[in-house]
Amino acid sequence: MAKRDFYEVLGVSRGASPDEIKKAYRGKAKELHPDRNADNPKAEAQFKEANEAYEVLKDAEKKAAYDRYGHAAFEGGMGASAGARGGQPGQGDFASAFSDVFDDLFGDIMGGRGGGRGGQRATRGADLRYNLRVTLEEAHRGLQKTVSVPTAVQCGTCRGSGAEGGSEPQNCPTCSGMGKVRAQQGFFTVERTCPTCSGAGQIIKNPCSECGGAGRVQKERSLSVNIPAGVETGTRIRLGGEGEAGLRGGPSGDLYIFLEVEDHPLFQREGEHLFCRVPVSIAAAALGGDIEVPTIDGGRSRVKIPAGSQSGKQMRLRGKGMPMLRGGGQGDMYIELAVETPVNLTSRQKEILREFDRLSENNNPETSGFFKKVKTFWDGMKN
Missing domain, CATH: 1.20.5 (Single alpha-helices involved in coiled-coils or other helix-helix interfaces)
Structure with missing residues (x-):
């Protein structure tokens, strides 16, 4: 069976740049990797075909020979310079092609996060979530609130290094500080987290007695949180660097305050507007008159009821609602009348x-x- 054109295998044009060729190969390698195609018997052969094409096209001299003679450049006699440098494509070390993009692909194929070279000696701390309940009155006016957050903070004894009294972590002898080890399995290379240092790249021979080598300890912290006026349920406030301390001196995570506004016995909220349901007697609704209603700021407002008002009639009090979170004014308050039917009537009534x-x-x-x-x-x- 005749070999396919190498440019066709990678899906690039003959004028493609080295970066375009590498990008195309990366996509093919990810798509055809055997670990992702256990149910496709053709994937392994196609994967090898892509490796063979990239092995030639990534090398300027081999590529020039291939452009001039095609596959014949590597089939004895022709393209001697190319043959001298690499022999027939596909017969040499396949890893020389795959290793060019292995670090990029490893995280995707093996399910890791960012499998670059070298272990991360310092690990960023986790983000924390704190649920905070406030009253509708507090949401209306805004406030400063002190919260106590249990979290991991940097160890004061070792200053986050994890090592006891002046000693320093040392490079892991197993992975030489890389945090990962590689092993050849058949025609491809597998990279795994170093079992000795668990990916940190370093080991601590003399761990800190306070934190046990972690570089952080558990502690409850009190923080002052500014709650702006106009917040509502679901509002999130981010406090940068106030989350869990990082491992071995790594940066701290963030703290996210998630707000929940409690229900109110008098007012219902819809966005920046408030609604208050006010019961009135049949006589008051029929004859009309004035009533006094509460407002969210603790004040009072007089509202005139038109004669002949029906249940459900609404009257608006401008600017008596909730402030808008990012400025822009104040919402309104709506009074909704509920005409009440009298009960327990006397004979005369x-x-x-x-x-x-x-x-x-x-x-x-x-x-x-x-x-x-x-x-x-x-x-x-x-x-």
């Missing part, structure tokens, strides 16, 4: 209501309109 009902035939337009529609509906069903 019942008598008065019956008389009132007889006299109010033309005073209930909504009721009259509804029953007219009902009559029209029934007449239509009969026809």
